[in-house]
Amino acid sequence: MADLTLTLTERLLLANQLRILQHLNPDEDYSLHLEIVENGYEHLYDELTNGLFDPPAPGVGPEVYDIFDMFRSLSHSIDSLSDKSGVDIDRARFRGYDRNHESQHYAFARFLIEKRGHYGESKPAKGNYNTHWPVLPVYRRMLAAWRSLGKRSELLTQDEIVRIIAAGQEQT
Template sequence: MLTKTERLILSNQLQILKALNLGDGDYYDEKIKILQRGYAHYYDQVLDMVSDDIPEHISDEVFLILNMFRALQLSFEEWDGQEQPEASRPAASDMLSAKPGQIYPEILEFRGFSRHWEFQHFSFASFVIDEDGQYEEFSRPEGYDSLRPMLPQYRYMLRQWSLTGRKQALSLEEVRFITSLPDADAVRLFSRQRGQNTAN
């Protein structure tokens, strides 16, 4: 239920939006009438204009993913030009390296999130990049809908990145490690190295 004060505030806000010609006037008239006349049955139609809160753990995960891709891209630019093993290029849809040890620029590209399956991640990332102006290097004219779920692959890469201490300046070997398919020996190696660094 909405109090009379809440209804009045919302009604006034909608009248302002209507006066500014931000959308269909009839659309706003309908919402204003619902509020002014107290048609509680239809309040959900008015409140649907406001999305549910995006939990902080989701926004934190989006920032982590964007920071990881920033670290990968900047680090790879520093090391680009070093010889890499010859291998056929993976399909554009592949996120992780097709062969261990091979790095392609496409693998380091942030592809967004699935608008259908990962909407809250998609929505928040779109705002952070396009509206808030952070991470402008990831701006995509076509938008941030990956058309398929990306979180399983991103989370795998985040686990790999965490084993390096979430470093911003990564070695070429660490870039390979984060973007390559699972390798138990590599995981043990980086876990041991991180433990030694922490101990020191």
């Protein structure tokens, strides 16, 4: 989180909000935060922002949506196939993201599925979104192959599905 600075007016407003919160939630103790704000203890302002995160890097949200759309397309297309032989169905499923190295993608994907109720078909087994290894390079190669087909809302053929999955396995 970036260093926080507050003007006198902002401190006054925040102090009043903390007093209101204390009144509305008597079981919660806001006195330390109130004292930090009232006394202008700038070196402790980070304590006021615990639980707040920097916004995701530009492009993370659209990329997560595109990846989900690709996996939705793969899922619907596989379901429509009468012959699924030669299709590695496990590799055609969304697995999640690496929480350590792809944390912004991880958090946004989890938010979309768990809180917004979107892309439920992509919910990982047992709700475990952490792959424990970076998957973005794989997803990006698959995404490039999917986009090259230009069939965003159409069902994919078996060969197209296999090509997309194979693109994810290529090493660059």
